[in-house]
Amino acid sequence: MRTFGRYVWLLVPMVLGAAPAWPSERKAPELTVVSWGGAYTRSQILGFVRDYEAKSGTDIDMIDYAGGIDEIRSQVRAYNVKWDVVDLELFDAIRACREGLLVRIDSADLPDGSDGTPAVDDFLPGTLTPCGVGNLAGATIIAYDAGAVKRAPRSLSDFFDPRRFPGARGLRRTPQTNLEWALISDGVSPDRVYELLDTEQGVERAFRVLDRIKPLVKWWRLGEEAVRLLETGQVVMTSAYNGRIFSARERGEPLAIIWDHNARYVDVWGIPANGKYVEAAQDFVRFATSTKSLARQATYISYGPSRRSSVAELTPGIRQDLPTSQA
Incomplete structure (x- = not known):
């Protein structure tokens, strides 16, 4: 989704696939999570990655990229998928989904907001797509x-x-x-x-x-x-x-x-198709896009959470600096 001033172009709202947390008797895999580096990746690590590692026992290997879907396409078509979860620009997620490069996602499997609102109603319009779950705007x-x-x-x-x-x-x-x-x-x-x-x-x-x-x-x-x-x-x-x-x-x-x-x-989480650890990747995305995780990330970088319940948990001082608060 892109808006210029007060003008908004909304793109498809929809869906994420799910899986139970990893049982204690089963060794959790290491997940490779691809993001944008610098202060942004730092906000993810401090906001929820460390908490997820402690909760799940899964080691997260964060690596940087500069966007686009060429590498995802190459990995998926070669059945040699090394990236488990990718932070994508919305238009890239939509394009990759149409090409069959991403796992389809059911919004019914995402956690409700902290106030009990179903995920499909808690996420802002345009931040859920058939293969992507919005994180920050x-x-x-x-x-x-x-x-x-x-x-x-x-x-x-x-x-x-x-x-x-x-x-x-x-x-x-x-x-x-x-x-x-x-x-x-x-x-x-x-x-x-x-x-x-x-x-x-x-x-x-x-x-x-x-x-x-x-x-x-x-x-x-x-x-x-x-x-x-x-x-x-x-x-x-x-x-x-x-x-x-x-x-x-x-x-x-x-x-x-x-x-x-x-x-x-809006950036969204996407899961490349044909990966080895799709269920673990889905579990990570559910955790990363929960009310608490998105709110915590926004305290480390001035991007607006894609959930209404997350915005409600932020202090007025943080909310005033978010792009969604600007005219």
Whole structure:
């Protein structure tokens, strides 16, 4: 799911498969869980991974990746699946599910919310899919180094105006968000962006806007790379994930966020098909997406839990910094 300002594009809500916890007489397998690294993976380890290891006796091996489904496709089709659970962008989870690369998931097997609300009603719209279970909702924003600019940028349009706001920029190496932002900064109403991107003229228009800053762009793939570009002075502003910037600010970095037309997104847990430990993977996903686990993770990074019951457990101070609290 992505939203720009107040405009929302909802994608399919639906389902997760289940399994009992591992019996004590049976040795639990080691699970390889794939995520996004840096402050985000740290929030998962502190939020629920350590608790799950203690509860289940399962060792969790956390490894980093930069997104996409190519590696999942390769492993599944070769019947050589090494990844047991993957933290996926929503659109990748939907695509992988359509290709038969992920295990289908039944929402009826997910735990109820802490207030007794069935999971299918507790999860926010668009965060349950046939093969994925939402964890946290974040936002791609523009961040800048407040100590490196003479005049602070205030809007998305400022990012695309190198004359008034000189200096190198960072962008994620992907068309998602970049093309939408380019059109919005060029005056296109957010509710017409995808209609325009369905045309050759619209795509060309977006690239013309990007061409204005192309010589200044430094590309990043992992969320920590965007933060590093700012911290090392390689750029004065960059697209970034809001939670990574909040974590950097907690370390004392003078970074600021522009929420204008932030692109909200949801990450989901998916389980690659043909894996050796599907039942254990399902048990992990159930634990990781419980009310308590999602609420605890959100205390370590400023991303919004995908469960209503988890949001209710957060303090007002934490809730005010979540992307779901921004206009």
